[in-house]
Amino acid sequence: MDSGLLCYCRAGFEPELAAELTERAAELGFAGYARTERGSAFVHYACDDAAALSQALPFSRLIFARQKLVSIADLATLGARASHKPDRVGAIRDALERSLPAGGAAFGDVLVETPDSDAAKPLAGLARALGNALRAGLRASGHLTPRDDPSRPRLHVVLVDGDRAHLGIANPGDRSDWPMGIPRLRMHPQAPSRSALKLEEAFLTLLDAREREAWLRDGMHAADLGAAPGGWSWVLVRNGLHVTSVDNGPLAPHLLESGRVDHLRADGFVWSPKRPLDWMVCDMVEQPRRVASRMATWLREGWCRRTVFNLKLPMKKRWDETRQCLAAFVAEAERPVEWRARQLYHDREEITVFARMLDSTRA
Structure with missing residues (x-):
């Protein structure tokens, strides 16, 4: 035994x-x-x-x-x-x-x-x-x-x-x-970048079938922080969402032709929406604690109902950094928050986090 x-x-x-x-x-x-x-x-x-x-x-x-x-x-x-x-x-x-x-x-x-x-x-x-x-x-x-x-x-x-x-x-x-x-996902020829596979895997891995059906519906609105060249925005559009893609860099031209994407040239760490969004996603290359803090602000201020974001980990003490980032994220949200995290197959030196406020008035 x-x-x-x-x-x-x-x-x-x-x-x-x-x-x-x-x-x-x-x-x-x-x-x-x-x-x-x-x-x-x-x-x-x-x-x-x-x-x-x-x-x-x-x-x-x-x-x-x-x-x-x-x-x-x-x-x-x-x-x-x-x-x-x-x-x-x-x-x-x-x-x-x-x-x-x-x-x-x-x-x-x-x-x-x-x-x-x-x-x-x-x-x-x-x-x-x-x-x-x-x-x-x-x-x-x-x-x-x-x-x-x-x-x-x-x-x-x-x-x-x-x-x-x-x-x-x-x-x-x-x-x-x-x-x-390992979910075997194929790179779609229309995807602006391979990073699209990370968000597709996140939705498959961190949400169940009922949640995907309820939370990824046609007509919902999302923001993609650090969007260029548009891989994560493309995944959101494929799920029927309207997306504000926030990045000073260029997006893939065919993504803009979808009619569901507004490209806003701004700093993803500074911009905030005028009204609450259904989703915010973020795959910016930044210090993980800074990302975790900004993601907590989005939930605390009610700027989004749900979020998926990546935390880029250091070369050493990656478990300690993961623990501390997630603890700080929960503390700074200042309200009950549900989170799920996984190092996905399509991640590299990072983990992917899904989170939502538990006291949201909408499911």
């Missing part, structure tokens, strides 16, 4: 995720420790009661994690035999027999994945082949439902190399539903 949480992250941000898990677990009263290697793209947080910690620390509240699993086994020799072809399916099936209660419910799905690291990329072909064989083998043994069932826990097999894997469980409603925790 390998008790703990197994979380994926962006390669290079293992120390940040390890620090986040350690601090959050301690705040919740769970003792444990984090194990990881720089560049591995995952962190294992060992603790005695992983199921209870997982329930107390939902995936939606983690910032640097792309996926959260309850770890159940570390297979250091994945089906290796001295004189035979490795039986990886049999090794995984045997590990499940040892790790799970007798007669336990079957999994609703199984994913064979690799960490999102350079070292793991050559394993992609093996992961695909093993996934096909494992699905059939686990259905035959009763460990997997005859058809995929998203209402049940999902088994994850995380290949570290050709002969080692971690087994973990992702529970419904407390996981990323994308393989490897």
Whole structure:
């Protein structure tokens, strides 16, 4: 039995995720420790009661994690035999027999994945082949439902190399539903910049389907601070919003031709709207604490109902900076605020935050 949480992250941000898990677990009263290697793209947080910690620390509240699993086994020799072809399916099936209660419910799905690291990329072909064989083998043994069932826990097999894997469980409603925790978005040819993918991913990741339907409607109004060349404004327009794009730099000409964008040449840190807006988004390259403070002002003054913004992190002490920026943001808002934050796949040295005032008169 390998008790703990197994979380994926962006390669290079293992120390940040390890620090986040350690601090959050301690705040919740769970003792444990984090194990990881720089560049591995995952962190294992060992603790005695992983199921209870997982329930107390939902995936939606983690910032640097792309996926959260309850770890159940570390297979250091994945089906290796001295004189035979490795039986990886049999090794995984045997590990499940040892790790799970007798007669336990079957999994609703199984994913064979690799960490999102350079070292793991050559394993992609093996992961695909093993996934096909494992699905059939686990259905035959009763460990997997005859058809995929998203209402049940999902088994994850995380290949570290050709002969080692971690087994973990992702529970419904407390996981990323994308393989490897990565939404595969395609760059639209009309998007003014690749930054459009960040806002698209933010809406998919930080809002649920009901919220997207209610909060991104035709006829709503938004501001995009630091808009040039217009990637985030373009995403808002695609969702039916009218946008005031605030930037002294130029916007993509076809964006202005949409009839839904007003380009205002001004400083995004100084400008404020004449009337409340449904949304304000901001992807300005600035000190994260200055951005957090300005975003808090927008909510405190009632200039917008909801916001998505990025915080560009320093090279060192990134978890400490994240914590302090978000705490300052909440304090400076001066009223109850809901926030959700994540380091998105399309982020780099930054995190993306969604926030709204809880005492708003409109949903």
